[in-house]
Amino acid sequence: xxxxxxxxxxxxxxxxxxxxxxxxxxxxxxxxxxxxxxxxxxxxxxxxxxxxxxxxxxxxxxxxxxxxxxxxxxxxxxxxxxxxxxxxxxxxxxxxxxxxxxxxxxxxxxxxxxxxxxxxxxxxxxxxxxxxxxxxxxxxxxxxxxxxxxxxxxxxxxxxxxxxxxxxxxxxxxxxxxxxxxxxxxxxxxxxxxxxxxxxxxxxxxxxxxxxxxxxxxxxx
Numbered sequence: 777x778x779x780x781x782x783x784x785x786x787x788x789x790x791x792x793x794x795x796x797x798x799x800x801x802x803x804x805x806x807x808x809x810x811x812x813x814x815x816x817x818x819x820x821x822x823x824x825x826x827x828x829x830x831x832x833x834x835x836x837x838x839x840x841x842x843x844x845x846x847x848x849x850x851x852x853x854x855x856x857x858x859x860x861x862x863x864x865x866x867x868x869x870x871x872x873x874x875x876x877x878x879x880x881x882x883x884x885x886x887x888x889x890x891x892x893x894x895x896x897x898x899x900x901x902x903x904x905x906x907x908x909x910x911x912x913x914x915x916x917x918x919x920x921x922x923x924x925x926x927x928x929x930x931x932x933x934x935x936x937x938x939x940x941x942x943x944x945x946x947x948x949x950x951x952x953x954x955x956x957x958x959x960x961x962x963x964x965x966x967x968x969x970x971x972x973x974x975x976x977x978x979x980x981x982x983x984x985x986x987x988x989x990x991x992x993x994x995x996x997x
Contacts, residue, residue: 817841817852817870825871826854832878834859839868848908850925861885862899868925869905873989876968877928880987884964885933892957895935903929903984912980921971927988933961944983947975961985966996973997 829836835857843849850868859878869877881900889897907922921927932942946954958974962985965972970993973986977997 822852822871825852825875829854829871829875829878832859832875832882834874834878836874842868844908846908846923847919848923850906853906853925861897863902864899865902865904866928867905869928870924870926870989873905873926873928873969873987876989877987880961880965880968884968885961888957888960888964889933889935892953892960893935893939893941895937895939897933898936899934900930901932901934903931912978921988921990924990926990927986930985930987931983933957942983943975943985963996966994969993971995 826836826838836854837857839850839853839855841849841851841853843851850870852871853868854871854874855868856863856866856874856878860882863877863881885897885900889895905922905928906925907920909920909923910916911918911920922929930943932940934940941954941957943958946958949955962972962974965985965987969987969989971986971988971990972995973981974984974997975982977986
């Protein structure tokens with residue numbers, strides 16, 4: 777019995793010397809930025825677009841790529857500071873859309889104003905550019921190009937003589953020169969943008985011209 781007792785004590789002592797298994801140290805978790813839904817624009821295309829903007833003497837700020845969730849983004853975008861004629865409410869806009877707006881403003885708007893109104897445009901009023909929403913704000917509809925900073929809405933033109941020509945009232949204005957001016961700049965936009973929608977397009981555009989460079993074009997109405 778004494779021998780068995782000695783062995784039992786020795787076994788207990790050895791068991792006490794063996795440590796319990798340790799957990800492997802965990803690596804600290806680091807927060808990662810979610811991968812964007814779409815890759816940023818090709819830097820070579822952006823470089824070419826910025827060079828094209830320079831041809832019109834446009835002043836602009838290049839903006840960082842941003843993703844806002846819900847499929848909305850502003851990549852390869854700039855903010856126009858000056859394009860010859862002051863344009864209100866311009867925010868983030870994809871470079872190519874901004875370049876097309878600069879071309880339209882410099883090549884078409886003033887020529888049409890002089891031809892039909894015998895006046896110069898001193899300001900263009902817009903409803904803005906980037907806006908994270910579906911097309912026409914309809915729930916369940918496809919993403920608007922505004923949600924990709926790829927569109928701009930034009931609402932009115934202010935002339936040097938103080939007159940203000942709005943798309944809403946001017947499209948069917950009794951003065952044929954006002955009507956012809958708006959139709960001329962609308963037609964000129966169709967030659968420069970992928971998609972152009974005005975009052976003749978649908979009820980949602982009764983008071984502005986919508987211009988964008990989306991893949992669903994060409995479309996002009």
